[in-house]
Amino acid sequence: MIEFHNVAKRYPNGHEALSHVNFRLSPGEMTFLTGHSGAGKSTILKLLMVMERPSSGQIVVGGQDLDKLGAARIPYYRRNIGVVFQDHHLLDDYSVFDNVALPLRVCGYPDREIGKRVRAALDKVGLLDREKYLPVALSGGEQQRVGIARAVVNKPPILIADEPTGNLDDELSAEIMKLFEDFSQVGVTVLIATHDMDLVHRFGHREMVLRRGRLIRGSDSGDSHGAQ
Amino acid sequence: MARNDSDSTRVSRGASLSTVSWKEKRDAWLAHHRESARDSIQHQLRAPLQNLLTALVIGITLALPALLILGIENLQQLGEHWDGAPRLSVYMERKASDDQIRDTQNAMRQDQAVTSVSLITPAQGLAAFESTAGMTGTMALLEENPLPPVLLAELQHNATPDHMESLQKSWQQLPHVEHVKADLEWIKKLFHIMEFGKHLTIGLATLLGLGALLSVGNTIRLGIENRRDEIVVAKLVGATDAFVRRPFLYSGFCYGFSGGMVAILLVIGGYYSLVGPIADLSALFHSNFALHCIDIYTGINLVFVGTVLGMLGAWLAVEQHLRDMRAK
Numbered sequence: 199m200i201e202f203h204n205v206a207k208r209y210p211n212g213h214e215a216l217s218h219v220n221f222r223l224s225p226g227e228m229t230f231l232t233g234h235s236g237a238g239k240s241t242i243l244k245l246l247m248v249m250e251r252p253s254s255g256q257i258v259v260g261g262q263d264l265d266k267l268g269a270a271r272i273p274y275y276r277r278n279i280g281v282v283f284q285d286h287h288l289l290d291d292y293s294v295f296d297n298v299a300l301p302l303r304v305c306g307y308p309d310r311e312i313g314k315r316v317r318a319a320l321d322k323v324g325l326l327d328r329e330k331y332l333p334v335a336l337s338g339g340e341q342q343r344v345g346i347a348r349a350v351v352n353k354p355p356i357l358i359a360d361e362p363t364g365n366l367d368d369e370l371s372a373e374i375m376k377l378f379e380d381f382s383q384v385g386v387t388v389l390i391a392t393h394d395m396d397l398v399h400r401f402g403h404r405e406m407v408l409r410r411g412r413l414i415r416g417s418d419s420g421d422s423h424g425a426q
Numbered sequence: 427m428a429r430n431d432s433d434s435t436r437v438s439r440g441a442s443l444s445t446v447s448w449k450e451k452r453d454a455w456l457a458h459h460r461e462s463a464r465d466s467i468q469h470q471l472r473a474p475l476q477n478l479l480t481a482l483v484i485g486i487t488l489a490l491p492a493l494l495i496l497g498i499e500n501l502q503q504l505g506e507h508w509d510g511a512p513r514l515s516v517y518m519e520r521k522a523s524d525d526q527i528r529d530t531q532n533a534m535r536q537d538q539a540v541t542s543v544s545l546i547t548p549a550q551g552l553a554a555f556e557s558t559a560g561m562t563g564t565m566a567l568l569e570e571n572p573l574p575p576v577l578l579a580e581l582q583h584n585a586t587p588d589h590m591e592s593l594q595k596s597w598q599q600l601p602h603v604e605h606v607k608a609d610l611e612w613i614k615k616l617f618h619i620m621e622f623g624k625h626l627t628i629g630l631a632t633l634l635g636l637g638a639l640l641s642v643g644n645t646i647r648l649g650i651e652n653r654r655d656e657i658v659v660a661k662l663v664g665a666t667d668a669f670v671r672r673p674f675l676y677s678g679f680c681y682g683f684s685g686g687m688v689a690i691l692l693v694i695g696g697y698y699s700l701v702g703p704i705a706d707l708s709a710l711f712h713s714n715f716a717l718h719c720i721d722i723y724t725g726i727n728l729v730f731v732g733t734v735l736g737m738l739g740a741w742l743a744v745e746q747h748l749r750d751m752r753a754k
Contacts, residue, residue: 247662249662269752270666273661273664273665273666273667273669274664274666275664276661276662276663276664277663277664281662281663287655287658287659287662289655289656289659290655300659300660300663301663301664303454303458304660304663304664304665304666304669305664306454306455306458307454308453308454308457309454309457348663352663
């Protein structure tokens with residue numbers, strides 16, 4: 199589903215964020231991406247979102263070579279990827295419902311379809327009764343779940359998360375991880391960047407470890423299933 | 427990417443877009459247009475002072491060149507009606523015979539631009555001179571009439587100063603013609619002032635238009651700043667540039683449209699403040715000159731140009747922002 203072939207990213211200031219990164223994620227696979235801050239986790243996620251382009255190497259997602267993806271087609275490509283952010287990026291002046299509905303509005307879904315899908319997504323994360331609330335009225339864990347509902351509302355085949363449990367306590371983090379596992383079990387490819395090693399060890403999925411822009415572990419599916 | 431959906435959960439994948447018909451997508455697209463239009467109007471109403479100022483800037487920008495153009499059109503009208511058509515006076519030799527005068531008259535009529543050639547005999551000339559100059563009696567002191575016969579040629583309204591000058595030169599060569607005099611100087615001046623005014627207007631309109639563009643762009647940029655997070659998130663979940671642009675284009679449209687309306691009000695206001703004094707002035711000169719106001723077409727043009735400026739300014743501001751967000 200996701201393939202990185204010898205990917206490198208060098209910034210104009212000379213900083214080499216990634217070099218020789220190779221990996222392949224199968225459909226339905228749930229993978230942790232770990233490493234210290236600055237190791238290149240966010241860069242990999244940005245490359246996947248085509249917020250940045252690699253300096254060299256090839257990235258193929260769902261059979262689409264991202265290098266051949268023109269600027270005009272990037273929006274349509276992104277609709278296949280749900281993203282969850284550490285600071286959840288919810289819009290403060292939109293209700294929970296409208297926050298979750300945004301990806302559907304962007305895709306041009308009709309209202310009746312939006313209502314149906316938003317409620318299904320909110321139900322999945324257990325927040326169906328909160329749809330009229332503003333994000334500030336929710337707890338940190340609830341906000342993150344709204345972020346997840348937004349990421350999955352248009353049923354993307356890929357879900358990526360950048361430190362989704364960064365601000366949450368252990369119990370809430372486990373809850374969130376459980377949600378991601380549910381999605382991966384129905385075939386969604388899930389990639390989670392995190393530095394919460396306890397969590398990674400507890401859930402025991404495949405782990406890819408980055409150090410100074412290089413993958414030092416977990417670079418291929420058959421390789422290992424993380425650090426048990 | 428498509429795999430079998432699992433019925434046990436609500437999350438599935440694959441071609442979910444295909445369940446939405448073309449008609450529904452079009453309806454959603456129209457709905458977003460409606461929503462963007464409504465939102466931008468609400469935004470305008472929420473910050474009335476800011477929006478009024480922007481509309482005023484556009485209005486003044488449009489009103490100034492419009493007033494200049496109106497002024498030039500009125501001046502042109504003034505030029506046309508000052509004393510009818512442009513004229514050339516041909517002074518014959520005093521001893522020229524009636525036949526010779528008639529020959530000259532016929533020769534002058536050959537030119538296309540000449541509408542009529544009338545003769546003022548020395549006697550008529552003297553009578554006119556005595557009556558206007560208030561010199562009754564003085565002329566009687568002269569032993570004989572000193573005035574020559576004069577042929578007065580009236581030209582078409584659109585005769586250019588250049589053409590008049592060439593006529594003047596060629597008529598000077600005709601036999602028994604003493605001197606050809608044209609009221610060239612003031613016509614020439616008026617013509618050139620008019621040309622200058624037109625160029626000035628175009629230059630001024632361009633500069634002011636640029637100013638309006640920048641000020642709309644700046645206002646829209648503030649709007650973009652306020653909705654920065656929204657744009658970032660929308661782009662990340664797959665919003666097209668057009669989707670992001672749409673609400674701002676509507677805002678630009680609102681600014682431009684209200685700016686055009688303000689411009690019309692300013693021009694009409696300017697007209698009513700000038701029409702009285704000009705009528706008085708014109709009466710003093712026994713002229714039937716009257717100030718013309720803008721017509722409906724100029725009004726529509728003003729609103730149209732304002733709207734285009736507003737939308738273009740919005741487009742440029744959003745485009746700049748989107749360019750900054752693009753993948754490198």
